[in-house]
Amino acid sequence: MEKSIETIWKEGFLDTESLIAPKVNNLYDKKSLHIMAKFKKMFLNNIRGIIIVSSLLFMGAYFAGALLAGSIVLIMMLYIAYTAYNELKNLEKIDKGQSSYLFLKSFKVWIDQSIERYGKMYRIVYPILILTFYFGIWFSDSLIDVRQKVSAHSDLFFGLHLGTTIFVLTFALLMSIFSKSIHRKDVKTMYGGILNKLNSSIAEMEDLRD
């Protein structure tokens, strides 16, 4: 007679060897492989990187005589770091001990909100950074000779080379328009698989909740 799955389950686990656990020591030292830990690490690295790079840029700008541009870049970078810190704090609030539906849903909401907030932030930050770099470098003390050479060969518009300025403005505008979709695509490339899995599991659970 064919065994039912309930019987197979019960009989299979009567053998105590089926339930021998792998060795686990020093949980305190273990590094997590979980996707949330990966996000956390990514945000922490972002914050550290931003602080280091923005400090170096500020010092560079100071020595190049573009203190105002350096200050704007520093404030922008710190704003990004602050956003990353907030995302990190929100991620840490997600409780893995809640029901599977609530856990998956809150994780998905966090991912969507994070993409949305970062996208909006980059929409402002990218063009400001590009323009600040351009104006800052162009008007810095170290480029006096270059400015003089350019003005000798072509007309300047408010002290700027017209062709280069139009190119930089167009680039900044395009970055502002597409930054959100670029960021969204980046996240999808990195975590597309797990995002699809999350969506289908949530949809299935919602079906079971109705």
Added chain:
Amino acid sequence: MQKLYLQEIWFNIFGIWTLNKKVSNDFYTSSIQPYSGIIIKICRAYTDTQEDFEDYYQEVCLQIWKSRNNFKRQSAWSTWVYRISLNVSMTLLKKRKNNQQYSASNLLAEEVSEESRAFADESLNQLYYGIRQLSEVDRAVILLYLEEKSYQEIADIIGTNPNNIGVRIKRIKERLKKILDGKVN
């Protein structure tokens, strides 16, 4: 004086580290190991190979340890272990999926051999093979059902409506039967 001060700092850092290591080991022995059966049964359903299984098992234990302060005693500790095990298993990234050096045929051959080595009981291996063909949510539902949880408990752990659990279990069992029959034939 300065040497003594440095020694004291070193001892404090090292002492805290040693203490935390001891606390985590004690926690594993007292609060995780007695429930390791739950974790093993769940992790086996979400992994195809021994290597993935060990990673999942360790990760679940780690998340139980890290989330221990979130346990509010509103449910039994075992229910909470079920929740963490399922939630972590459903959202863990498999290392092997990103590993390009495994061709599809190698992977299949290895999976089958690993499967056959997971349990001594061949029927149980086949049942697990069937469970692994189900969706992530269906795996959770059938595992909890096989663990003799009531519909209400299953609904509480997964976060669904208990009225729909019975129908879903019936469908999963039919699907499992088809998968297992197909494999046997």
